[in-house]
Amino acid sequence: xxxxxxxxxxxxxxxxxxxxxxxxxxxxxxxxxxxxxxxxxxxxxxxxxxxxxxxxxxxxxxxxxxxxxxxxxxxxxxxxxxxxxxxxxxxxxxxxxxxxxxxxxxxxxxxxxxxx
Amino acid sequence: xxxxxxxxxxxxxxxxxxxxxxxxxxxxxxxxxxxxxxxxxxxxxxxxxxxxxxxxxxxxxxxxxxxxxxxxxxxxxxxxxxxxxxxxxxxxxxxxxxxxxxxxxxxxxxxxxxxxxxxxxxxxxxxxxxxxxxxxxxxxxxxxxxxxxxxxxxxxxx
Numbered sequence: 001x002x003x004x005x006x007x008x009x010x011x012x013x014x015x016x017x018x019x020x021x022x023x024x025x026x027x028x029x030x031x032x033x034x035x036x037x038x039x040x041x042x043x044x045x046x047x048x049x050x051x052x053x054x055x056x057x058x059x060x061x062x063x064x065x066x067x068x069x070x071x072x073x074x075x076x077x078x079x080x081x082x083x084x085x086x087x088x089x090x091x092x093x094x095x096x097x098x099x100x101x102x103x104x105x106x107x108x109x110x111x112x113x114x115x116x
Numbered sequence: 117x118x119x120x121x122x123x124x125x126x127x128x129x130x131x132x133x134x135x136x137x138x139x140x141x142x143x144x145x146x147x148x149x150x151x152x153x154x155x156x157x158x159x160x161x162x163x164x165x166x167x168x169x170x171x172x173x174x175x176x177x178x179x180x181x182x183x184x185x186x187x188x189x190x191x192x193x194x195x196x197x198x199x200x201x202x203x204x205x206x207x208x209x210x211x212x213x214x215x216x217x218x219x220x221x222x223x224x225x226x227x228x229x230x231x232x233x234x235x236x237x238x239x240x241x242x243x244x245x246x247x248x249x250x251x252x253x254x255x256x257x258x259x260x261x262x263x264x265x266x267x268x269x270x271x272x273x274x
Contacts, residue, residue, distance in 0.1 A: 011219065014215060021208065025205065029267045037193070041189075042182045046178060065168055069161070069165035072161050073165055101169060105175075107176075108172070108175060111179045
């Protein structure tokens with residue numbers, strides 16, 4: 001894929017991330033909860049994995065954060081050194097990390113939503 | 117004849133690791149605000165990615181049942197972990213607002229006008245619009261620190 005296309009996707013992910021992360025942080029502090037301790041309780045956390053709107057928010061946040069984070073890491077590493085072998089290694093490593101992070105995160109969301 | 121042979125060794129440049137090079141670049145003269153902002157953006161970005169990696173696996177424990185979840189949360193509900201979470205909130209706030217500035221720099225005319233490179237050279241600084249957003253990022257990061265302390269350490273609303 002062309003670098004310009006990857007960057008364009010990155011811009012879209014950034015916009016999604018700004019909205020979903022702000023909501024996610026608010027939900028840990030004051031939105032729908034009385035405090036941080038309550039936000040971390042098992043019942044509250046599980047209820048968020050069972051509610052479709054909250055599940056959609058978590059899914060978008062997971063995908064956007066993983067893409068943006070790993071794309072940024074790839075850019076930093078590609079600035080560090082150049083060469084086709086290094087490029088291939090960095091791209092493969094970030095793709096591998098993306099598979100692990102998205103795989104585990106999405107599995108958690110699907111399993112919790114479906115009642116394990 | 118033998119004495120005339122001179123061994124030539126390849127001069128070795130001192131090796132510096134990636135992190136040292138990056139930090140040294142940020143503080144090398146001429147120093148300016150955008151270099152430090154870029155350094156802070158990268159440090160906070162990598163920090164947030166490391167946090168995200170562990171966060172995904174920690175929250176995955178919800179599928180193991182209430183006992184596993186409560187055990188893990190009990191382990192993580194302490195002042196040291198709260199300091200880490202505070203750093204995440206501050207890092208995310210700064211990274212987000214400074215990131216908006218960088219996006220505007222790339223996509224709009226907020227970059228400011230270039231100056232002629234006459235001697236003695238002056239460092240090209242950000243335009244006023246850009247500087248304002250950067251200062252906003254710093255102020256918001258400061259405010260999120262206060263809010264973080266309020267919610268994490270003072271048990272606001274609990």
